[in-house]
Amino acid sequence: MKSGFVGIVGRPNVGKSTLLNAIIGEKVAITSDKAQTTRNAIRGIYNEEGYQIVFIDTPGIHKPANSLGKYMTDTAVSTLNHSDVILFLTDEPLSKGPGDKYITELLKKADRTPKLLIINKIDRIEPDEYRAIYDEYEQTGIFDRIIGTSALKGKNTEVVVEAIKPYIQEGPQYFPADFFTDNPMRFLVSEIIREKALMYLRDEVPHGVAVEIEQYEEGARVTDIGAVIYCEKKSHKGIIIGAHGRKLKGIGKAARQEIEALVGTKVYLELWVKVKENWRESDILVSNFGYNRKDDI
Ligand SMILES: Nc1nc2c(ncn2[C@@H]2O[C@H](COP(=O)(O)OP(=O)(O)O)[C@@H](O)[C@H]2O)c(=O)[nH]1
Numbered sequence: 658m659k660s661g662f663v664g665i666v667g668r669p670n671v672g673k674s675t676l677l678n679a680i681i682g683e684k685v686a687i688t689s690d691k692a693q694t695t696r697n698a699i700r701g702i703y704n705e706e707g708y709q710i711v712f713i714d715t716p717g718i719h720k721p722a723n724s725l726g727k728y729m730t731d732t733a734v735s736t737l738n739h740s741d742v743i744l745f746l747t748d749e750p751l752s753k754g755p756g757d758k759y760i761t762e763l764l765k766k767a768d769r770t771p772k773l774l775i776i777n778k779i780d781r782i783e784p785d786e787y788r789a790i791y792d793e794y795e796q797t798g799i800f801d802r803i804i805g806t807s808a809l810k811g812k813n814t815e816v817v818v819e820a821i822k823p824y825i826q827e828g829p830q831y832f833p834a835d836f837f838t839d840n841p842m843r844f845l846v847s848e849i850i851r852e853k854a855l856m857y858l859r860d861e862v863p864h865g866v867a868v869e870i871e872q873y874e875e876g877a878r879v880t881d882i883g884a885v886i887y888c889e890k891k892s893h894k895g896i897i898i899g900a901h902g903r904k905l906k907g908i909g910k911a912a913r914q915e916i917e918a919l920v921g922t923k924v925y926l927e928l929w930v931k932v933k934e935n936w937r938e939s940d941i942l943v944s945n946f947g948y949n950r951k952d953d954i
């Protein structure tokens with residue numbers, strides 16, 4: 658058996674979580690068009706005869722503005738030290754902004770770990786631009802392979818898996834072969850609710866949203882779930898609930914349908930919205946929401 662850990666890193670919003678889901682073939686990590694959707698290291702397990710590759714999706718590496726942001730960036734950076742192979746995702750030239758340069762410098766420190774550069778979103782990159790991105794990164798000399806993908810369209814994702822295999826060594830089977838993630842069901846459910854909330858929210862509201870599962874009772878035919886959507890301001894609470902409660906209903910309905918598919922029973926989902934002022938600024942509150950080191954690898 659060959660097995661190992663593959664860290665997926667990059668700026669926020671380059672498509673890391675979308676790529677993970679495409680490789681695993683299941684929705685392991687939630688995705689959205691808002692930056693900083695992923696907050697924890699999320700493991701997706703790729704199982705194939707003779708191989709178990711554990712992918713670790715990470716929050717985008719960015720300049721942290723608060724306690725939550727610091728936790729997120731720390732999580733991503735520490736993943737670099739625990740990976741047998743690193744996938745670095747980008748969607749633009751290295752010279753375009755400081756974000757990718759900063760990450761590239763970090764990667765240089767993990768000099769013994771094989772690194773693959775993934776140029777994602779090729780469905781909307783012109784061939785000339787792709788060439789320019791490719792050449793610039795190739796000149797850094799730190800990547801063992803460079804692959805273009807469209808995670809969204811599922812293009813070339815199997816090429817990524819094949820490119821990783823030569824770097825995976827003999828090792829134990831870490832998880833049962835039918836596991837696609839080791840995240841508990843409650844976590845997956847809270848993330849689905851957060852994803853649906855993000856879908857409906859704009860501006861600064863989504864970044865302050867956290868979801869806590871308060872009740873989770875599994876029955877043979879019905880799963881009873883009660884969850885609280887936390888936000889940072891009174892005004893945000895009104896936005897999340899919406900006129901006549903319509904937005905919250907929409908969030909609940911979309912979440913319920915997806916949770917039913919996941920758990921395989923009917924789901925009763927009750928949602929509340931509560932305010933916790935500026936929780937992202939507070940180490941304690943951030944940790945209380947489950948964003949703490951014990952969840953890491
Ligand atoms: N056009 C295009 N969009 C993509 C692709 N991969 C991801 N996206 C979109 O980019 C946004 C961010 O994706 P996400 O996976 O959450 O990024 P992450 O922050 O790096 O995990 C979402 O709206 C995705 O649908 C791709 O290959 N092509």
Ligand SMILES: [Mg+2]
Pocket residue numbers: 673674675686687688694695715716717
């Ligand atoms: Mg993500």
